[in-house]
Amino acid sequence: MLGFLIQRLMQAAVVMLAISALVFVGVFAIGNPIDVLISPDVTQQIRLDTIARYGFDRPLWEQYLAFLNRLIHGDFGRSFVFNMPVLNLILSRLPATLELTLAAVLGATLIGVPLGMFAGYRPDGVPSRIIMAVSVLGFALPTFWIGLMLIMVFAVQLGWLPAGGRGETVHILGVEWSFLTLNGLRHLFLPALTLSLFRLALMIRLARAGMREAILSDYVKFARAQGLSEMKVVCGHVLKNISIPIVTVFGLELAATLAFAVVTETIFSWPGLGKLIIDSIQSLDRPVMVAYLVLVAFLFIMINFMVDIAYAALDPRLRAGRA
Amino acid sequence: MSAPLLQVRDLATHFFMREGVAKAVDGVSFELGQGEILGLVGESGSGKSVTGYSLLGLVDPPGRIVAGSIKLNGQELVGLPQAELRRMRGRRMAMVFQDPMTTLNPVLTVATQIKYAIGAHESVSAKAGRARAIDVLTRVGIPDAAARLDDYPHQFSGGMRQRVAIAIALLNRPDMIVADEPTTALDVSIQAQILAEMKSLVRDLGTALIWISHDLAAVSALAGRIMVMYAGRIVEYGPTAAVLRAPRHPYTRGLLDSLPMRAEPGQELAQIPGAPPSLAALPPGCPFHPRCPSADAICQTAPATTASGGRGWRCHHPLLDGAA
Ligand SMILES: Nc1ncnc2c1ncn2[C@@H]1O[C@H](COP(=O)(O)OP(=O)(O)OP(=O)(O)O)[C@@H](O)[C@H]1O
Ligand SMILES: [Mg+2]
Numbered sequence: 001m002l003g004f005l006i007q008r009l010m011q012a013a014v015v016m017l018a019i020s021a022l023v024f025v026g027v028f029a030i031g032n033p034i035d036v037l038i039s040p041d042v043t044q045q046i047r048l049d050t051i052a053r054y055g056f057d058r059p060l061w062e063q064y065l066a067f068l069n070r071l072i073h074g075d076f077g078r079s080f081v082f083n084m085p086v087l088n089l090i091l092s093r094l095p096a097t098l099e100l101t102l103a104a105v106l107g108a109t110l111i112g113v114p115l116g117m118f119a120g121y122r123p124d125g126v127p128s129r130i131i132m133a134v135s136v137l138g139f140a141l142p143t144f145w146i147g148l149m150l151i152m153v154f155a156v157q158l159g160w161l162p163a164g165g166r167g168e169t170v171h172i173l174g175v176e177w178s179f180l181t182l183n184g185l186r187h188l189f190l191p192a193l194t195l196s197l198f199r200l201a202l203m204i205r206l207a208r209a210g211m212r213e214a215i216l217s218d219y220v221k222f223a224r225a226q227g228l229s230e231m232k233v234v235c236g237h238v239l240k241n242i243s244i245p246i247v248t249v250f251g252l253e254l255a256a257t258l259a260f261a262v263v264t265e266t267i268f269s270w271p272g273l274g275k276l277i278i279d280s281i282q283s284l285d286r287p288v289m290v291a292y293l294v295l296v297a298f299l300f301i302m303i304n305f306m307v308d309i310a311y312a313a314l315d316p317r318l319r320a321g322r323a
Numbered sequence: 324m325s326a327p328l329l330q331v332r333d334l335a336t337h338f339f340m341r342e343g344v345a346k347a348v349d350g351v352s353f354e355l356g357q358g359e360i361l362g363l364v365g366e367s368g369s370g371k372s373v374t375g376y377s378l379l380g381l382v383d384p385p386g387r388i389v390a391g392s393i394k395l396n397g398q399e400l401v402g403l404p405q406a407e408l409r410r411m412r413g414r415r416m417a418m419v420f421q422d423p424m425t426t427l428n429p430v431l432t433v434a435t436q437i438k439y440a441i442g443a444h445e446s447v448s449a450k451a452g453r454a455r456a457i458d459v460l461t462r463v464g465i466p467d468a469a470a471r472l473d474d475y476p477h478q479f480s481g482g483m484r485q486r487v488a489i490a491i492a493l494l495n496r497p498d499m500i501v502a503d504e505p506t507t508a509l510d511v512s513i514q515a516q517i518l519a520e521m522k523s524l525v526r527d528l529g530t531a532l533i534w535i536s537h538d539l540a541a542v543s544a545l546a547g548r549i550m551v552m553y554a555g556r557i558v559e560y561g562p563t564a565a566v567l568r569a570p571r572h573p574y575t576r577g578l579l580d581s582l583p584m585r586a587e588p589g590q591e592l593a594q595i596p597g598a599p600p601s602l603a604a605l606p607p608g609c610p611f612h613p614r615c616p617s618a619d620a621i622c623q624t625a626p627a628t629t630a631s632g633g634r635g636w637r638c639h640h641p642l643l644d645g646a647a
Pocket of ligand 1: 345347369384386
């Protein structure tokens with residue numbers, strides 16, 4: 001197990017290095033940020049000084065190495081626009097995205113898996129048909145449309161829920177959280193629902209497919225032959241068996257939603273990372289873009305890593321090298 | 324003789340599919356005494372497994388029991404609510420399946436699976452449960468059972484897995500076990516071991532056993548009586564020795580002739596010509612007649628069962644003293 005962990009960590013380091021290079025070069029190609037930094041009517045001398053101060057006159061590889069060096073020391077640079085350390089900027093926005101994403105993906109899983117299992121257990125009943133119809137909708141409707149519709153119905157027409165913002169927040173460990181106040185929860189509900197519909201559909205499909213396969217398997221028949229109740233057969237035997245694909249997709253979706261909640265955050269003016277990255281692209285705020293992309297890559301790798309560990313915990317056959 | 328443990332009358336289990344109705348079990352009757360070992364043989368697809376599932380009330384849709392009666396200790400099982408059947412499964416009747424690789428849940432330890440099986444019928448302390456698990460695993464011949472308890476199925480060999488499955492089936496001391504070809508997937512030496520162990524286990528526990536197999540030779544080593552099944556019906560039954568010595572039904576004769584040990588070395592094995600019929604489109608009359616060497620016009624009508632001296636057969640042209 002330890003060897004496995006070390007191997008995965010080394011792989012992760014190599015992947016991170018490659019990604020940092022890709023990101024750096026990619027963002028470099030977008031254009032010269034110097035015009036954002038200084039007004040066009042300064043003297044040529046000031047302009048050259050500024051370029052030299054940021055190192056924009058150096059060759060690309062030298063800039064990259066300098067960037068890498070700073071990165072290793074935890075220095076992501078300063079935002080051109082906000083004029084503050086990028087790391088602080090991103091960390092101040094991360095909790096908002098984190099709670100939105102977790103609420104959406106966790107909610108989708110906790111609701112979608114039981115629904116999907118039910119639909120797989122009784123595939124021919126009316127409730128199952130309704131569940132499957134919901135999942136088709138979840139796949140078919142674009143997220144932005146769902147968001148706009150939810151705002152129109154619940155915020156504009158009915159006036160039950162707010163249309164944007166985070167609402168009241170509570171400070172814990174130096175960061176702000178919405179989900180701890182009723183008002184914050186009300187603000188969280190619509191964007192989380194918007195983000196979760198697609199994930200809900202996915203989880204329903206996965207759990208249903210797993211259940212349909214498992215329920216015909218020999219071990220289920222054998223469990224029934226021992227007199228186990230259907231509840232015990234499903235929760236004791238089947239659930240653990242079908243949880244591996246569910247955990248995989250949970251991890252992937254968590255990472256992907258963290259990184260790409262952009263549309264939903266924009267629609268609901270949710271002050272998270274997505275909004276930050278859109279703003280930084282518009283203003284060519286290079287350090288923010290680079291740091292964001294590196295951070296996203298890092299999150300992906302970390303989550304994948306945890307999924308691998310969860311696999312080993314769930315499937316004994318993958319736990320090699322046990323005495 | 325006292326009343327038999329199990330009494331099956333005219334049992335019919337059909338599968339209702341779009342292509343038609345498959346009569347997997349069609350009018351099966353037999354009895355099983357307390358502690359008796361009964362063999363059930365027939366080619367693949369003859370309805371042996373479905374007979375077993377029917378006894379335990381485990382027929383999956385689109386199949387269901389459409390007629391007949393199954394009495395265990397005088398209690399009627401056909402039509403019993405699932406909740407009642409569930410309480411009887413494991414405790415009064417149990418089943419072991421063919422493929423030991425798939426009957427155990429790969430992601431649960433043996434201890435957990437045994438715990439669930441005990442917990443289905445009574446609540447015992449974790450410690451008492453473990454003690455019982457170790458006891459039953461030792462009984463089926465698993466060495467160092469205490470240490471193996473927390474292993475997962477993939478850490479056992481095929482033969483050991485089947486022993487674990489047998490242990491789980493025996494756990495609640497059922498009156499009757501249906502063993503559905505439990506040794507078919509194992510290699511020959513292990514087959515013989517498990518066969519012998521199973522025989523002594525059920526003798527010690529007084530458990531009745533229905534041993535399903537397509538291998539007449541294996542069954543004959545075990546069962547006091549056998550039934551031969553063809554296309555959902557029992558075509559011949561009787562004491563094993565008598566049936567093997569002098570089969571009455573041409574189908575039994577055919578099965579016997581295709582046994583390797585009956586052939587001279589180098590000689591080609593006899594085979595029953597043709598293939599078993601589709602259960603959804605059975606030929607009229609005796610379902611075996613298209614493949615039967617003695618068939619004639621009368622075989623277009625269904626033969627009744629002729630019973631005599633503890634034996635019975637369903638044939639218009641029974642063989643005399645096994646003559647071919
Ligand atoms: N789930 C099912 N759906 C539809 N038909 C089925 C199903 N299970 C069994 N049958 C029908 O019942 C017939 C008998 O099947 P069964 O499994 O009892 O055969 P068997 O004698 O046990 O054969 P084998 O030696 O291969 O195990 C099959 O040929 C098939 O037509
Ligand atoms: Mg079978």
